[in-house]
Amino acid sequence: MSQLRLITRTTNQRQVIYDYVQGASLSHPTAEHIFRAVRKKLPRISFGTVYRNLLALEQQGLIVSLFYAKEHARYDALVDNHYHFVCEKCDKVENISLEEMQEINKQISRRHGVQVHSHRLYFYGLCSDCSKIKKV
Amino acid sequence: MSQLRLITRTTNQRQVIYDYVQGASLSHPTAEHIFRAVRKKLPRISFGTVYRNLLALEQQGLIVSLFYAKEHARYDALVDNHYHFVCEKCDKVENISLEEMQEINKQISRRHGVQVHSHRLYFYGLCSDCSKIKKV
DNA sequence: GTAATTGCAAACGGTTTGCGATCTC
DNA sequence: GAGATCGCAAACCGTTTGCAATTAC
Numbered sequence: 001m002s003q004l005r006l007i008t009r010t011t012n013q014r015q016v017i018y019d020y021v022q023g024a025s026l027s028h029p030t031a032e033h034i035f036r037a038v039r040k041k042l043p044r045i046s047f048g049t050v051y052r053n054l055l056a057l058e059q060q061g062l063i064v065s066l067f068y069a070k071e072h073a074r075y076d077a078l079v080d081n082h083y084h085f086v087c088e089k090c091d092k093v094e095n096i097s098l099e100e101m102q103e104i105n106k107q108i109s110r111r112h113g114v115q116v117h118s119h120r121l122y123f124y125g126l127c128s129d130c131s132k133i134k135k136v
Numbered sequence: 137m138s139q140l141r142l143i144t145r146t147t148n149q150r151q152v153i154y155d156y157v158q159g160a161s162l163s164h165p166t167a168e169h170i171f172r173a174v175r176k177k178l179p180r181i182s183f184g185t186v187y188r189n190l191l192a193l194e195q196q197g198l199i200v201s202l203f204y205a206k207e208h209a210r211y212d213a214l215v216d217n218h219y220h221f222v223c224e225k226c227d228k229v230e231n232i233s234l235e236e237m238q239e240i241n242k243q244i245s246r247r248h249g250v251q252v253h254s255h256r257l258y259f260y261g262l263c264s265d266c267s268k269i270k271k272v
Numbered sequence: 273g274t275a276a277t278t279g280c281a282a283a284c285g286g287t288t289t290g291c292g293a294t295c296t297c
Numbered sequence: 298g299a300g301a302t303c304g305c306a307a308a309c310c311g312t313t314t315g316c317a318a319t320t321a322c
């Protein structure tokens with residue numbers, strides 16, 4: 001997330017990493033899974049290379065990362081059911097009062113044969129203050 | 137998340153931390169925000185105490201933590217829109233194909249005067265394998 | 273008095289980064 | 298050849314933890 005450049009060269013490492021993630025997509029591998037698997041073909045590869053390439057692939061839109069905690073943990077004493085909106089510019093977090101979506105848990109449980117107990121839903125965008133500002 | 141005990145004593149530290157989080161709930165403070173604020177009343181308090189009490193308060197259901205990444209980052213080469221289900225027992229991640237919920241972004245934008253660009257939605261529960269097992 | 277809790281400081285662990293060497297184009 | 302990328306190792310940083318001292322009950 002800290003690097004912005006999109007310049008890209010097709011290195012062997014990047015290709016092997018992408019091939020593995022694509023083939024193993026259904027298992028949703030972690031960086032360590034990927035590292036271990038790719039090291040079988042490229043024994044000298046390092047974690048740094050894996051992370052840098054995963055970031056590059058994500059920036060190219062070829063893969064997606066899940067549960068990536070760019071945000072720090074935050075705490076809320078309002079424990080009733082509500083959701084949260086995160087401003088991507090100023091990091092403000094706002095409460096979103098939405099009609100509870102318990103039905104959706106049941107719907108997913110039925111369709112996928114799983115037992116859904118809870119869900120987490122976050123919205124991202126620009127808050128009202130930040131969306132006013134056109135130029136800085 | 138690693139501690140399970142619920143035994144609780146009302147210490148001054150815990151009370152001050154809870155009071156602050158409750159009063160500052162709308163700002164959704166981070167652990168560091170809380171640490172800095174609480175230190176004004178309790179100059180000798182440590183980060184360890186803050187984190188331990190936030191965990192205790194969460195286990196008592198008095199506060200809620202957001203964006204807490206218990207999961208490692210995971211990668212997915214299926215970049216079309218879909219959601220994910222996480223088994224809380226075996227950590228398996230499954231794809232959830234759900235009709236796109238773009239309308240919900242518009243709805244939130246309208247109600248809250250913000251510009252929602254995206255949302256993240258995760259489901260948690262027991263996968264079909266783990267929900268079969270009654271006893272181990 | 274006993275056990276939970278604290279303050280301190282060190283450890284943890286996933287991720288990032290600086291650097292000289294290497295590879296892509 | 299220029300500069301993106303690699304391998305290596307150290308740094309980063311939010312969070313956790315071991316331990317002796319303190320505190321709540």
